[in-house]
Amino acid sequence: MRIEKRLEILEERVKKNPKLIHTAGGISQKSLQEAEKRLGGPLPLSYCWFLRLYGEGLWGGWEIFGLREDEWGNLLEGQSVPDMLWTALYMRERYQLPREYIPVAGDGMGTYYFIKTIPEGRREDGAMVALRLTEEGEFVETESLEITFGDFLEECLEVEEI
DSSP states (O other): OOHHHHHHHHHHHHHHOGGGEEEOOOOOHHHHHHHHHHHTSOOOHHHHHHHHHTOSEEETTEEEOBOEEOTTSOEEOOSSTTBHHHHHHHHHHHHOOOTTEEEEEEOSSSEEEEEEOOGGGOOSOOOEEEEEEOTTSOEEEEEEOOSOHHHHHHHHHHHHHO
């Protein structure tokens, strides 16, 4: 099934049960483009979909990192999680996180979940990967999830619905 269709189904599922999520509200294309420029490349399609419709917030039992706008439609930059842009730039500077990793969630105990973007600046969805931040300040891969961000969102809802 095409990614667009899967995201459409996911959106319908959320509309039928809005208590599954609590989000900040979507962002504009202008803010999305500004974030991509600051990150140095395009974000994957399913993550763009999430940012445009939901921004950031609780999705099932997970806090999903994202982006927010102020009341004038300008991209807000936080100084901590769950601001994805701040988190990505901070992790790149402080821990030398490679540019292809986009942080989208954390478990609160040192493991972060990332979208590993596709090289050559394509918008295709890369696989999700879990990296643990060691005491030495290095990221170590703990798990390659073999799923896309859209799949990850779907799994977050399934856990919450149980």
